Amino acid sequence: MKDNQNEKPVSDRIHQVMTVKETSEYLRLLAVSTFYKLANACKLPACKIGGSWRFLRRALDEWFSEPSQPYKNLEE
Numbered sequence: 001m002k003d004n005q006n007e008k009p010v011s012d013r014i015h016q017v018m019t020v021k022e023t024s025e026y027l028r029l030l031a032v033s034t035f036y037k038l039a040n041a042c043k044l045p046a047c048k049i050g051g052s053w054r055f056l057r058r059a060l061d062e063w064f065s066e067p068s069q070p071y072k073n074l075e076e
Contacts, residue, residue, distance in 0.1 A: 016057045023055040027064070 018026060020035045029035075036053065038044035045059035 018055045018057060018060075020053050020055075023060065026057070027060070 020032045023035055024030055024032050035044065035046075035055075039046035039048075039053050039055075044055070045063045046053050046055050048054075
């Protein structure tokens with residue numbers, strides 16, 4: 001299914017926002033507790049929606065390419 005705003009199918013764009021479990025699989029780190037610690041410490045590009053952390057795939061890709069750079073949480 002495509003919409004008029006973007007050429008990518010909607011299903012492709014939905015997976016650009018990932019859960020903690022999806023992020024751990026994407027980065028091949030199985031300890032999801034690590035993601036909670038890094039997200040809470042603003043060391044990982046993440047956003048808390050309701051009570052759940054969400055991660056943008058492109059932000060993670062950028063962060064991973066320069067892991068020495070601290071991430072500034074958008075909520076600060």
